[in-house]
Amino acid sequence: MEEKKHTSSHYEMELQEIKDNLIYLGAMTENAIRVAMKSLTERDTDMAIKVITNDYEIDKMDKEIEEKCIKLLALRQPTAIDLRFITTSIKVTGHLERIGDMAVNIAEKVVQLNEEPKLKPYIDLPHMSSIVETMVTKSLDAMIKKDLQLAEEVRQIEQEVDDLNEQIFRELLTFMMEDSKSIHRALLIMHVSKNLERMADHAQGIADMVTYMITGESVRHLSKDIK
């Protein structure tokens, strides 16, 4: 009895550790988005380079979580919600890692943008990035708290990001038509916007996985089919 209790509490601790690491990874990616966007609005190349160099930490954590999940699967044979939690974790960590990579993409574009004069004041992009950050935070929150409502909210916000991306695209198009010298910069900014939009997709992916984890029903790709 004592031994059993001990093992089960050890198991709980291992699960908790994965949870902690996921939050940690989530916080790191959120931070990467924030810093990358700040480097864009403040035209701070050093900050952008910091995002690029710090990406290895995100990759490392991603690998670590995946290894821990696989080890737990192999050694403990979890069932039901625990099993879904672990399989979900493996997928979520992948999503987060991709979001981190996109922050790096943005940072790379920022480095190029900063070499040229400012095209226009950024208004929609910071707004978009703050929405994306919220999506990442909420989807992770939903996972940790096992909250379906939050996951649903994330799916609803996603549309806003898509709309903003469209709007930015049109705006940049006018810039390019007016002045051919702005094309390079406009394209770079478009990249940033596109990356943010992809991040939102990944955040939605996390939310879908969380819904699967809680209910056991797959909601992936459903919303896309309706469109």
Next chain:
Amino acid sequence: MKRSLFYKILFSYLVIICVSFFLLDIFMRDEVKKVLTSRIENELLSSAKLIDMTFSGKAAGQVKHIAEISDSRITLINASGKVFADSEKDVRLLENHFNRPEVQEARLRGTGQSVRYSESLGIDMLYVAVAVRDGKDITGYIRMARPLHEVQSIIDKVYQYILLTILIVAIIALGIALFFSYRLYEPINTMKQFTEKLRRGEPVGSIILGTSDETRTLADNINYLVEELKDKIRVAHEEKSKMMTAFTNMNEGILIMNDKGLIEFSSPVLSNMLAMQYDDVIGKTLMEAFRNIDLQKAFLEFKEKRVNVSREIVFGDLEKVILSISISAVHGYPDEEKTMIVFHDVTRLKKLEQVRMDFVANVTHEIRTPLTAIIGYLETIQSGAINDREETKKFIDIILKQAERLNRLVEDLLTISNIEMKQAVLHFESVSLNQAVSNMISLITTKANLKRITVHNNVSDNFPLIKADRDRLTQIFVNILDNAVKFTPDGGEVVITATESESYAVVSIQDSGIGVPKDEIGRLGERFYRVDKSRSRDLGGTGLGLSIVKHLMIAHGGRMEIESQLGKGTKISLFFPVT
């Protein structure tokens, strides 16, 4: 409980009684039997020898008589074993006795004995036989027999007495057991009830016992322990409340985590510090509760190195809270080491530090810029340009302009420091807002016209008079309108409105300018703070305008509020108190 103690005592007594009886039985029963049997045997033998001597086997007819005297059965047997006389049975019915063990023994040794169960009589019989000799030859045997029921009855009698004794002893034992069990039970029961009450946490006094044996000592010990325990609990309570008072009243927030890294205690100060940005944190891990990478890093470092870790960590996204944390171990039981994190809010400190540093940097920068120009032109004049009257005049104009700028800067600084140190004296009078605003607009029109900016005065004519210092009011409006025109693109507009609320007259100046990022609004009142450093300096200005407005509004007993949206414009609201 009482029963069990009583039974234990009684049972042990009974065991002792039974064992002693059993031992008595083992030792006595055989011994008594042996002694009695041998005595009867000797008696019979001597009688048999007597018969042999007096009758020499011829007095067969007298066996009955002799049997009566010797209280036994007498059988006369000849050398071949044939019975020729018996005191109790018909000789003809008896078989040959030669093979009887007692006869065989007598044939060999002269005398013989045997105990047998007699079929004919149904009891144990002792048979004794003596060989009758004529010279060397055996002529016959005399056998005598006596039943052994006598021996049995004696033994039975003895046992009867023994059993009676046991019964008496058992009854006495029962009494003693009752007595002792009661004597033991009473104090033990008292102590038992006492300790049970204590365990349930009911208020208890102390045990008072009428006994004077070991139970008394035990009771005294319990009383002592209870007192000790009460003391300890009281001290612990006191320590706890002291601790809680300290935790709730000190400026630092406290967080305690157990050995598994789960949060066990979080002081209310901490939640205030973080403005309740976090959900209930008890039972969560640090990462779950705060989601802060730096905090987790510091915690992991502490776990790894086992030394106190101090760090400055930024919490919150929009409203940044800078906390200086210190992680240390709380040593409790082995393997159960807890961790305590002390949070100290250094946001204000850091902000002040930043403001101070910015101020020094800004002042030197602002002063140096005109000075550099002045010195540069003066040097040019000195190195020969003085001879060129035209050029020199131009240079001197620039120098004057820069000196004026310097003067304006110093004046502004002086104004601020005067207001801040509350040395400025305000001369309050009733002022018509509509008129004041119109006057101000006329001052700014030239500048506005250059940029095709229209300035609307939407303050109604009959807006109530406000109490203000006329000169200061001018200063306030000039600063704000100057900013509004400066940061509004060509063709924009500036609208001035006034509304009345319960205790304030609110004047709002709304422009259609470039706006201010949300997270910088809070810093606008700071001295020399500029949102876009390069641009606003080009537009002239000392960087002290809004700071002066802010302080003047405070001096008026009101306040300034700024709302802004990037790209849409800024709205500055001035709250004048209504008396």
